[in-house]
Amino acid sequence: MDILLFFMETGFWIATIRMATPLIFGTLGELICERAGVLNLGIEGIMAAGCMAGWTWVYFGGDLWGGVLFAAFIGALFGLLHSLFTVHLGLSQHVTGLGITMLAAALSSFVFKMLLPKATTPPKIIPFANLDLPWLADIPFLGPILTHQSPLTLLAFFLVVLVSYLLYKTPVGLSLRMCGENPLAVEAQGLSVYTIRTGAVVVGSSFMAVGGAFLTLSAFDAFYIGMVNGRGWICIALVVFSSWKPWKALLGTMLFAAFDAMQMRVQQQSAMVIPYQFYLMLPYIFSILAMVIMSRRAAYPKALLIPFRKGER
Helix, strand or coil, rough: HHHHHHHCCCHHHHHHHHHHHHHHHHHHHHHHHHHCCCCCHHHHEEEEHHHHHHHHHCCCCCCCCHHHHHHHHHHHHHHHHHHHHHCCCCCCCCHHHHHHHHHHHHHEEEEEEEHCCCCCCCCCCCCCCCCCHHHHHHHCHHHHHHHCCCCHHHHHHHHHHHHHHHHCCCCCHHHHHHHHCHHHHHHCCCCCCHHHHHHHHHHHHHHHEEEEEEHHHHCCCCCCCCCCCHHHHHHHHHCCCCCCCCCHHHHHHHHHHHHHHHHHHHHHCCCCCCCHHHHHHHHHHHHHHHHHHHHCCCCCCCCCCCCCCCCCC
C-alpha cells in the first residue's frame, strides 16, 4: 500500500474538502471573535445548536437555505449572550465560553428530546444536493472534486475571501483588528469598542452555527446528540495555527481534514493488527505537531482576553 497514492485520488480530495467545510466556518467565526479581543469557548455548543436549529427548520417543513439562516440566527443569539457577559460586564471569557458550550449543547439535546420523545432512530431529512454546474465540471482535476460538494462548501470558500478582504482592506476590518490590539486607540477615534466587539462575537458565532448546520444539512441527513464531536475545540487550535489569518486558517482546516481522510483510508486498507484507535489519533498528532511548528512565531492579538472598560488607561 502506497500512502502517497491517496493524494492522487479524486475521492480523497472530495472527502478532504467535505470534512474541512464545517471547520472552515467554525475557524473563521472564532478568528473574527479573537481578532476583536474576545475568546469564544462557546464554539462547541454553538455548533451543536446550529446542527439542531438547521435540522429542526427543515424537518418541520422549511427549506434548506432557511435552515442555514435559522442556524445562523440561533448562533447569533448565543453570541449576543456571550458578548453581554464578556464585553459589557467584563466577566471571564473562559468561564463564560464554557458555560455557553454547556448551555447550548444541553438545550439542543433537550429540544430534540422534547420534539421527538419517542424517536428511536434519528429522523432523516433531504440534505443539500451536490453542485450541478456544468461549467464547474469542466475544470481539470478540480471540477470532479467540486461537483461532489455541497453549496455550503462554496459558501465557506467565499467567506474566506470575504473575511480576508474585510479584515485587511476596509475601515471596518481595521477597527475590528485594533479592538484586539489596542482598544484605547479605537476609543480615541470616537468609535465604540463595545459595539465592535459585540458585533464581531455575534457574526463569528453565527458562522460557527452554520458550520454546525452543515453537518445536518449536507454531511449527514439527520441530527443526533454529540455529532459535533470536538470540532469546535479543533477550530480554536486552528486559529492559533493560522496566526489569526483567514488564508492560513483555510490551509490549517484542509491540513487537518486531509489527515483525517487519510487515516480513514489507511484504516480501511490495513490489516487489523493495529487497533483502530491508533489511526483515529493520527490526525490529532499530526495537527499538534504542525501547530507547534507553525505557531511558535504567531503574533496573537495583544488585547485578547483583556476586558475593556471605558475611560480606563
